[in-house]
Amino acid sequence: MxxxxxxxxxxxxxxxxxxxxxxxxxxxxxxxxxxxxxxxxxxxxxxxxxxxxxxxxxxxxxxxxxxxxxxxxxxxxxxxxxxxxxxxxxxxxxxxxxxxxxxxxxxxxxxxxxxxxxxxxxxxxxxxxxxxxxxxxxxxxxxxxxxxxxxxxxxxxxxxxxxxxxxxxxxxxxxxxxxxxxxxxxxxxxxxxxxxxxxxxxxxxxxxxxxxxxFPEGHCLVIAVSGVEAHKTGAAREDYNRISLAAAEILRRWNLDRARMDPTLAAAVATAPTSAAAIAGLVAGEDYLPGRLEQFLAESERLVPAAAVALEDGDLEELGRLVDESQAAAEQHLGNQVPETIALQRTARSLGAVAASAFGAGFGGSVWALVPDAQADAFARDWEAAYLAAFPQHRGAARVLRTRPGRAAHRREVTA
The missing domain is CATH 3.30.230.10 (Ribosomal Protein S5; domain 2)
Structure with missing residues (x-):
């Protein structure tokens, strides 16, 4: 580049x-x-x-x-x-x-x-x-x-x-x-x-x-925009920051307990094979922190690398299983999903999506679904219809679009 x-x-x-x-x-x-x-x-x-x-x-x-x-x-x-x-x-x-x-x-x-x-x-x-x-x-x-x-x-x-x-x-x-x-x-x-x-x-x-x-050949991404705006400013900032501050608090306890200065939670986990268990012990019994740690460890250490391997091997069934697990952890441990994004993910899977998940900061936003090209148009219509039947209040704001992985930021010619 x-x-x-x-x-x-x-x-x-x-x-x-x-x-x-x-x-x-x-x-x-x-x-x-x-x-x-x-x-x-x-x-x-x-x-x-x-x-x-x-x-x-x-x-x-x-x-x-x-x-x-x-x-x-x-x-x-x-x-x-x-x-x-x-x-x-x-x-x-x-x-x-x-x-x-x-x-x-x-x-x-x-x-x-x-x-x-x-x-x-x-x-x-x-x-x-x-x-x-x-x-x-x-x-x-x-x-x-x-x-x-x-x-x-x-x-x-x-x-x-x-x-x-x-x-x-x-x-x-x-x-x-x-x-x-x-x-x-x-x-x-x-x-x-x-x-x-x-x-x-x-x-x-x-x-x-x-x-x-x-990216799987013969497939595309269908994205459902829920109509629930996923802001990271204004009133939504506190919810968003709670998740990041929880990770910072877990790291603070680890560094204090071990007299270390590890810069991130991932760096702390990587210090030794037993570190993840030791960190879990430091937050045991808390309200939010144990689940936040469990979600981070599962997502970063296991699910992301395993999903990459599944894609490289063309094992889309395994990919779908891994993504379902990630979605469940977001609902149960992050607490950043709303009824609309939960319903969109479930409906996408029931309609035959290879994999589907909410993404981004949470508290609204969109859900992606991996779908064969030949089925994408019908899938998009059915997905949108099912969603609006369940959440008619978002008619006009919700939409379903089809896309593929694109190109990174690049220059454009300036027109007069």
Whole structure:
């Protein structure tokens, strides 16, 4: 993939950034765990033209209002309403301006999208990635020595852009408050690093590619958008953060008990063959923590690698069994499923899907189903009809779409 640092400073820039499907890897990335990922052929196209001043103005096909920010006086701007999309724009601009002082240029930015918002395909992270990419292009940030040292490839770029969202520091590039969610870099990695038309297994903290996995020939993904919006901001932030903070609390107890400084839960588990059992002993009897640990261990250590092997072997029956187990753990231990996503997963399997699971942050969003191409259209119709019969209140917001693993983020020609 072309390095950003190989590109000259531009006056116009356009990128297509895909949404992503997390086949497996529910709430594992920020704890150093594994995920099995695909990009989809839906996404945001972000087009930017440099301005002479330091005003950033962003419009989106998904929003009625524009976001305008004077980069020389960001504090003077009206505060973003909690959960409003302008918060993502301000977060990207503030972090890039803080990490690379004086370099950020004003721009006119237009976003068009085929990606359903708040549907679990990470439209918000795609916005962060796309906006950061065009601003880096226009401002020459990729040629700055600090950027070159910190971001030598796309994996590092994904990890850095993840810290824009979660507020953490990245090497010498100091962090800020982010958008208030304590997530990882799974979404950003899927958008930037997946192989075209295939799946990829990554581990995180740091981002490490473990294997490429073939997508089953003659199959496609059918995705049901539940109509229950899966936000990671606003009122939903507390629910989302409870899951990530639980992983952090388990790690804190381990490090305190063993006088260690392991950076992630996955690193703690890897210290010895007996570590997982020892960690379980530290949280035994608690309300939420034992189940959270059990889910993490099953998902990251066993289900993700086993599903990759099943796909490599063409054993789709085994894949379906593994994915069912992942879904059950999300319902029982994470507690991040709603009646709509539970029903969609069950119905997909009853209609003959090879495998099906909710994905993303949870508390709404979407469910993916792996279906033979020849059956996909009829399956989609039946799935949608059954869902709307059970949840008629989501008519108009729910939808079913068909997609395949697509291409990672890439440049687009800027049209006049």
């Amino acid at each position: 072309t390095s950003l640092s190989a590109s000259p400073v531009l006056t116009t820039s356009a990128w297509f950034v895909p949404g992503r499907v997390e086949l497996l890897g529910k709430h594992t990335d920020y704890a150093g765990g594994r995920s099995l990922l695909a990009a989809v052929d839906l996404g945001h196209t972000v087009t930017a033209r440099a301005r002479e001043d330091r005003v950033l103005r962003v419009v989106s096909s998904l929003a009625e209002d524009a976001v305008e920010l004077d980069l020389d006086a960001p504090a003077a701007a009206a505060p973003a309403e909690d959960g409003h999309w302008s918060g993502y724009v301000r977060t990207v601009a503030a972090r890039l301006d803080a990490n690379f002082p004086g370099m950020l240029r004003g721009a006119e930015v237009e976003i068009t999208s085929t990606l359903p918002p708040a549907a679990g395909m990470s439209s918000s992270s795609a916005l962060i990635v796309g906006l950061a990419l065009v601003l880096i292009d226009l401002s020459g940030i990729a040629q700055d020595p600090r950027f070159v040292r910190a971001v030598p490839d796309r994996e590092h770029l994904a990890e850095y852009l993840g810290t824009l969202e979660n507020g953490q520091s990245f090497g010498e590039l100091a962090g800020d408050r982010g958008v208030g969610t304590f997530g990882g870099s799974e979404d950003h990695t899927a958008m930037l690093c997946v192989p075209e038309g295939g799946l990829v297994q990554y581990s995180f903290c740091p981002v490490q590619r473990e294997r490429e996995v073939p």
